[in-house]
Amino acid sequence: MSLPAARTLIIDLPGPDLSAEQGRFLAQYGFGGVCLFARNFSAPDRTARLVRDIRDALGHDALIATDQEGGAVLRRLDVPMAPTPQALGVIGSADAARQAGAVAARGLIELGLNWNFAPTLDVNINPLNPVIGERAFGTDPGEVARLGVAWALGSEAAGVMSSVKHFPGHGDTALDSHLALPTVDKPLAELERTEWLPFRAAVQAGVGSIMTAHIVYPALDPHEPATLSHRVLTGLLRDDWGYGGIIVTDATDMQAIAAAHPHGEAAPLALAAGADAVLSCGHGDLTTHAEHAQAIERALASGRLAPERLHEAQARLSAAALKFPGQPLPYTGLQREADEASVATWAQQSLEWVGTPPHFDSARPVLLFAPRTAEVGGPYGDFVSGETVAQALRQVFPQLWVALHSGGDEPAPAFELMARFPDAPVLLATTGRWNLPDVTRRLADALRGRAALHLALWNPEHVAALGLPAVITHGFRPANLRALATALEQT
Numbered sequence: 001m002s003l004p005a006a007r008t009l010i011i012d013l014p015g016p017d018l019s020a021e022q023g024r025f026l027a028q029y030g031f032g033g034v035c036l037f038a039r040n041f042s043a044p045d046r047t048a049r050l051v052r053d054i055r056d057a058l059g060h061d062a063l064i065a066t067d068q069e070g071g072a073v074l075r076r077l078d079v080p081m082a083p084t085p086q087a088l089g090v091i092g093s094a095d096a097a098r099q100a101g102a103v104a105a106r107g108l109i110e111l112g113l114n115w116n117f118a119p120t121l122d123v124n125i126n127p128l129n130p131v132i133g134e135r136a137f138g139t140d141p142g143e144v145a146r147l148g149v150a151w152a153l154g155s156e157a158a159g160v161m162s163s164v165k166h167f168p169g170h171g172d173t174a175l176d177s178h179l180a181l182p183t184v185d186k187p188l189a190e191l192e193r194t195e196w197l198p199f200r201a202a203v204q205a206g207v208g209s210i211m212t213a214h215i216v217y218p219a220l221d222p223h224e225p226a227t228l229s230h231r232v233l234t235g236l237l238r239d240d241w242g243y244g245g246i247i248v249t250d251a252t253d254m255q256a257i258a259a260a261h262p263h264g265e266a267a268p269l270a271l272a273a274g275a276d277a278v279l280s281c282g283h284g285d286l287t288t289h290a291e292h293a294q295a296i297e298r299a300l301a302s303g304r305l306a307p308e309r310l311h312e313a314q315a316r317l318s319a320a321a322l323k324f325p326g327q328p329l330p331y332t333g334l335q336r337e338a339d340e341a342s343v344a345t346w347a348q349q350s351l352e353w354v355g356t357p358p359h360f361d362s363a364r365p366v367l368l369f370a371p372r373t374a375e376v377g378g379p380y381g382d383f384v385s386g387e388t389v390a391q392a393l394r395q396v397f398p399q400l401w402v403a404l405h406s407g408g409d410e411p412a413p414a415f416e417l418m419a420r421f422p423d424a425p426v427l428l429a430t431t432g433r434w435n436l437p438d439v440t441r442r443l444a445d446a447l448r449g450r451a452a453l454h455l456a457l458w459n460p461e462h463v464a465a466l467g468l469p470a471v472i473t474h475g476f477r478p479a480n481l482r483a484l485a486t487a488l489e490q491t
Contacts, residue, residue, distance in 0.1 A: 008278060025289075038381045051111055068107065071084025104155060115160065119164060123169065165250070169199070252266045252278060369443055372404045380433060393485055425451040458476055
């Protein structure tokens with residue numbers, strides 16, 4: 001039976017339910033699957049119904065995906081939360097990484113999702129990288145390979161196909177490909193030694209899928225980003241490395257691709273280059289997906305996309321659906337308890353201390369200075385508020401005094417508390433992924449010579465910038481905050 005050309009498209013949807021009109025749209029085009037984002041997750045029963053409705057519209061071999069990476073990049077939040085890959089890098093245990101991949105998978109397969117766009121196998125080379133950071137297992141390619149492949153295989157053993165990303169490596173960029181087209185201009189020998197090593201390991205391990213990067217690598221192809229490059233996807237990944245799994249693109253709405261190829265025109269280019277699935281994100285606009293499907297049809301009609309290439313891609317997607325059928329598996333209470341215990345243990349094990357922390361007495365005043373909110377964007381949809389941090393710390397410091405600030409605030413309330421409690425130790429929290437607010441820098445300067453501890457709740461690079469004794473939590477999820485509070489109580 002001939003499959004529709006749009007079978008090679010993985011699309012997104014506007015909300016937590018599938019309307020009758022949306023169901024007809026899916027059936028009309030016959031897309032290969034759907035990627036769910038945070039806006040699609042609600043109560044478990046409701047999300048499970050959404051998945052069933054998608055399969056009813058597309059067929060029961062549809063692939064239902066999401067980004068459940070761990071740490072700051074999680075879409076389902078009502079299940080045990082896998083830690084950041086960076087935290088697993090600190091722990092250094094392949095068994096913990098394998099278990100973390102399974103934890104992420106169990107929260108997905110319970111609802112019928114069978115594809116996780118995770119983990120990141122990028123090597124975190126550039127500290128100025130705006131979108132990788134804690135999503136990477138570390139800076140050492142061998143460790144990234146060891147831990148990342150273990151994570152991926154843990155996910156697949158639990159019934160959810162993994163997609164390692166972003167091939168051939170997004171770790172050494174200073175641009176966010178959501179916003180612009182980066183270039184990684186390195187010789188082949190250096191790419192082989194660093195960026196490529198984890199992906200080669202994933203290929204050798206037979207990981208189910210690999211996601212492309214919207215990045216130009218002049219040593220391979222001076223003109224096209226990897227997502228659209230036949231030299232990268234077919235020449236390197238297929239022919240040279242012998243990879244037989246699915247190649248899926250990162251989202252084509254990202255400006256690195258959409259700026260040069262709007263209205264779905266990147267879809268047939270990616271397929272011709274060697275991709276099997278194109279991720280089309282309309283952020284609620286279904287027209288985007290229709291444009292992608294129509295662009296593929298035009299390319300087939302004009303001869304720019306060979307039918308044999310399309311059939312090859314469709315066959316790989318069908319084989320993956322057979323191997324990972326998405327049959328919902330119950331997430332039992334006992335398994336959840338065990339996974340929550342593992343998450344708690346990992347949060348404790350991944351705490352890193354820099355310098356000597358001051359002593360905190362739970363019977364005496366302690367001051368907390370923290371941002372009210374933090375910026376999100378790119379792959380990030382969540383942040384931790386200053387009040388949430390305060391609530392966690394009040395469990396162990398009943399005399400906690402708090403001054404919250406916004407980016408443009410003068411730190412007057414914090415200075416007032418410092419004057420009022422001249423002997424109280426201070427906790428200075430950083431909760432953002434990107435640049436440090438000026439107010440935080442001014443507070444750090446004012447704290448030199450005073451008993452103070454920097455709480456680095458997201459970006460570890462902020463520790464060197466502030467120069468205070470610090471504790472790096474490698475995450476801001478509830479388990480991280482509980483581990484932090486317990487550790488502070490014991491200092």
